[in-house]
Amino acid sequence: NTHHHFDHCFGNATLAGPDTAIYAHPQAVAALRDRPDALRRAAYEEMRAEDPALAQELARTELRAPTHEVVEETVLDVGGRRVVLRHPGHGHTDADLVVHVPDADVLVAGDLVEQSGPPAFEESYPLRWPDALADLLRLTTPATVVVPGHGEPVGADFVREQHAQLARQAWLIRAGHTGSAPPERVAAESPFGARPGLIAARRGYAELDGTA
Numbered sequence: 001n002t003h004h005h006f007d008h009c010f011g012n013a014t015l016a017g018p019d020t021a022i023y024a025h026p027q028a029v030a031a032l033r034d035r036p037d038a039l040r041r042a043a044y045e046e047m048r049a050e051d052p053a054l055a056q057e058l059a060r061t062e063l064r065a066p067t068h069e070v071v072e073e074t075v076l077d078v079g080g081r082r083v084v085l086r087h088p089g090h091g092h093t094d095a096d097l098v099v100h101v102p103d104a105d106v107l108v109a110g111d112l113v114e115q116s117g118p119p120a121f122e123e124s125y126p127l128r129w130p131d132a133l134a135d136l137l138r139l140t141t142p143a144t145v146v147v148p149g150h151g152e153p154v155g156a157d158f159v160r161e162q163h164a165q166l167a168r169q170a171w172l173i174r175a176g177h178t179g180s181a182p183p184e185r186v187a188a189e190s191p192f193g194a195r196p197g198l199i200a201a202r203r204g205y206a207e208l209d210g211t212a
C-alpha cells in the first residue's frame, strides 16, 4: 500500500488472499489496523456529494491491514527480480511508500506524484515534500517510467518539474509565515492554483507552528 487513503488500500481484502503479504509504512499500517472506522468515515465524507452510491460502498468496505512494515526501505526478491519498497520521507502523507523495480526501470510513486491534477495537500507536509521527491529523483534515470497515483505514466522530467513547483511553494509558505501573511496571500501565488495552494499553506503554517 503506497499510503492509507481509501483509493489506494480499500481493495486489500478483495485483492489479497488470506496469506498474502501486504507491505506499508508503519503509520499506514496503524491507520488500517487501529482506525478502520475513521478511514471508512473519511472515505464516505469525501465521496458523499460526488458519488453517493460509491460513498455507501466505501462506508461498508471490509478493510485488511498490511502484514509487513517498511520503516525506511525493504528489498524483496520477487521470483528472482529485485523490488525495492522505500519511504522517502514525509510528503503527500506521513506514510508514503514507493515501489522501485530497478531492472525494469519503473517507479510506482503513489500520490507523491500526480499527473491528472494538482498534488493533494489535505494530509500533506508541504515543506518536506520537495525532499521526498528529491529522494525519488535519485532513483530515476532519463528513461524511468514513473507511475503516478493518478493519471498517466510520466518521466523523471515531470517529477523534476513537480519538485521545482513544490520547492517554490515551500519557499512561499516559509516567507509568508515569517512575514505573518495570511495563508490566502500565499495561496494566491501557489504554482498549483489558489485552492490547493490554500490547503498547502495552512498545512505548512501548522508545520511551522508545530501543530501539524
Ligand SMILES: [Zn+2]
Pocket: 003, 005, 092, 111, 120
Ligand atoms: Zn492520497
